[in-house]
Amino acid sequence: MAARHDLSTDPRLQEELLQARRGTAFFARKLNELTDAELDGGTRLPDWTRRHVVAHVGYNARAIARLVEWAATGVETPMYPSPEARNHEINFGATLSPIALRNLFDHSAVHLSVEWRDLPDANWANEVRTAQGRTVPASETVWMRTREVWIHAIDLDNGATFNDIPAPVLERLLKDITGAWKTRGTDTGLLIKVNDTAGNGADLTFGDTSATDPTVITGPLPAVVEWATGRGTASVTTAGPKTNTTTPPAPKWI
Known part of the structure; x- marks a missing residue:
């Protein structure tokens, strides 16, 4: 039976999970402030529309969830098959309808949170490999996601600033x-x-x-x-x- 709360009992990790989830909630708020038409607008990233940023953040949650699954099962599940596949995924996601794009963010964020929630204490030290080729403990996935959601909330160029980041x-x-x-x-x-x-x-x-x-x-x-x-x-x-x-x-x- 799935846990109803985080299985991790490490106070430091619990605090890091809280920051990641707060960042996710902050990104969600800035996204929800945008109309569907405003998703076509520019961002603080060259050549990326808001659609690209939302697609990236959504697919990033799925990719990090694969690393958590790797730590849980021992079966190697890389973040992406290749850098080219990652870029193709983002470009494809940017073409989705507004409701599909919003659902991508929402559902992927919940999926990742559940994967974290159900990972036992012992598995957080299991090593996984990032898209950059670094070997890290599964606990690093929390920080990987934290920086993504906080920084990209600002990249949406919808009023968020670095002063909003803890x-x-x-x-x-x-x-x-x-x-x-x-x-x-x-x-x-x-x-x-x-x-x-x-x-x-x-x-x-x-x-x-x-x-x-x-x-x-x-x-x-x-x-x-x-x-x-x-x-x-x-x-x-x-x-x-x-x-x-x-x-x-x-x-x-x-």
Whole structure:
């Protein structure tokens, strides 16, 4: 008999599941504010309409659910057969009728939540493989979904901003992004400073801390994450070895 509540008893994981579900609810609210005709409108992502964003978020839930099923059964079920298949799926989803597109989001979100709910404690440590080829524990799927729903709710370009994202999610996003830059060596000479994180007086520093004369990006946490994800430069300042330094584009993240 299926559980009526999450089988996981790990307090940290329970909190992460809550953030993922809150993000899903936030995306749903911003989607439901749009009329069917407005789904044809543009987004904060080049070449993608709102239809593409909704299709991507819906199919992403299905793909992550496959990883959770993998952790539950031990049977390998990749997120996507190939990058080409993923792109084709999104482009196809963007052609669906408005009601079908909305149902795709709703049903896939419920399916993923149920897969998480019914995964026993012992299975959360089982390893699965992401679309980027990383081997991670099944618990990582919760964070994978969290960042998708929160960021893409903003990409709908329907009034949501990075200020709507909870501070713990923003901090983890920035750690992920700057960690990826460091691994690739693309943060050389780039220092990121966050002022007064979550209003608690603490500052955060990321990037090339060993640089003698770095380009320094400074701002409040939401603004710095907005810049780091490649979605704008508002409310960040830039200083560096060159006079009249303009804010550079952030290095590639994903």
